[in-house]
Amino acid sequence: MKTVYGTALLVQGAEALLSDRAVDARVKAARREHPDAELVTLEGREVDAGRFVEATGGSLFSQATIVVVDAVSDLDKDLFDLVTVTAAHPPETLCLILVHPGGAKGRGLLTKLSKAKVETIKADALKAAAIPDFIAKEARRLHLDMDRDAVNALHQALGNDLRTLVAAVDQLASDSPNGQVGADAVRTYFGGRAEISSFNVADASLEGRLPDALETLRWALSIGVQPAAVTAAMARGLRSLGLYLDMRTQRMGDKQLAQAIGVPPWKLKSLNRQGRSWNKAGVAKAIRLVTTCDAAVKGAAVDANYALESMLIAIDEARQT
Structure with a gap:
């Protein structure tokens, strides 16, 4: 049986479920080989050369190490060569997993990993x-x-x-x-769960998946979802995101942070993805856009559907500021 140690895997794509499944499958394979392997999870924006070398260089407590680097798009460019060399020639005791959320950010690293022929699994959003x-x-x-x-x-x-x-x-x-x-x-x-699609619109919008957000919006409206339900979902999502951006640097465990924001703990992973391309000023601008659109769909607009689509496009621009 082929070992997953001494190998690296790049999981690339915006569909979080498919990405998470690919990572989980590799981690489980590594656990089957070495049940006592140490699992180290790193966030791209928090990694420096010393931390990366320490994590991938072996463990004092285990003969094998599984290292997952999430959001490698956020890695400093100065680390690209180090990460590529390690991924191309990982130690025999290392199972390295690199996760890229899709998009153009970090494209230089992807190019280097491709040239190094690092195994890649695509996790692109489904049409x-x-x-x-x-x-x-x-x-x-x-x-x-x-x-x-x-x-x-x-x-x-x-x-x-x-x-x-x-x-x-x-x-x-x-x-x-x-x-x-x-x-x-x-x-x-x-059959009575159509209202859930308004939250799907909000999630796609806040994650920067504008085409998916527009497509889901049109579908939701076609099956009877009320325009005001969409603006309510957007307002709730932006409120949670704003609180997350305010609190994520504080010394809190996931459970405590989730309670402070008012979301279930599993929602933090989604907020983390969203937070990579948002700042506080952008969230504030987006909230104003939602407030204006909410008034429009409740009577001020001639075409509520057009108002919602325009809101999503404007919010995507606010996300990128």
Whole structure:
């Protein structure tokens, strides 16, 4: 069996679920080989040469080390050569995993890693047309028999957010004693859950996935989601992001930080992704845009749909300031 030690893996792409799964699969493979391996997780923006060398140079407490460097797009350019050399020739006791969230930032490092022939797994965001196939594949993974009508019903009910869809398929699999589910059962479970798509719009917008945000918005409006629900979701998302940007440098554990912000602990990973391309001034500007749009969709605008699309485009510009 091929060992994962003495190797490096680059996981590249904006779809967080696919990225997380690729990382988890490599970590589990490393754990199977060395159950006592030390796991070290680093954030790109916090890494310097000394910390990287210390993490990848071996552990005093274990014969093997798993090092995950998240958001390598945020690494200082002066580290690109060091990271590339280590990834190209990792020690036999090291399992190195580099995670790039997609986009142009850190492109120089990606070029170097490509030239060094570092193994790469793509985790690109799926287009809406590919979502039904993803749902069907997820159902097969859980040994759930879903016909195409059931797959399409789930897509229509919940939209394009992969984490939401995975959770839904898992619930259906758990609650289907014969391992089969049809479109009627899907509608019974999730037909009233269309409002969840407003939060999918907000997540895509705040993560800088403007095309996905616009596409999800149009889909949500087409199935009856109220425009005011979208502005409410955007306001809530921006409030959480603003608090995260204020508090992330404080000495708090994840649970304490999540409580202070008012979100579940799992939401911190999403806020961390969003926070990489936002600053406090941008969040403040985006909140003003949402407030203006909220008034528009509640009566001041002739076309609420156009007002929402314009808001998303303006918020994406605020994100990049």
